[in-house]
Amino acid sequence: MKVYLDENLVPFFPAHFMEEQKLSILRNEDSLAKVKGLIIYPELNVHRTSSLKAVFAGLGLNVVFVSLPVEGVWYVDEPEVRQRKWAEVIKKCRKQTESFVYRCDLNASRLRNLA
8 A cells, every 4th residue: 555645744754764664745736536545644624524534535545634733743752752653553554454544643642543
């Protein structure tokens, strides 16, 4: 499964981690209809999550919505802990055979299924 990272989340992940996990960058001008696989997408407005979920499901995409902290970006033992936790999340997502939508925080400490 190919994994795409929204361009707005790129600053939060080190380049070597993106290369190691083979993450592609999803830019605003890219067509979602051409993308197949998993998208790690920022959850910019919680009230739109269900409608975005329906759009992604209609396109056959799997999504992990990332909730950014309200008070600004914070770090926990940056970057080792975040890299290890996100590697586990990506590994879990690659093993999934059915479509899914998850929500988690930036540090991947609270992964929830939005089924």
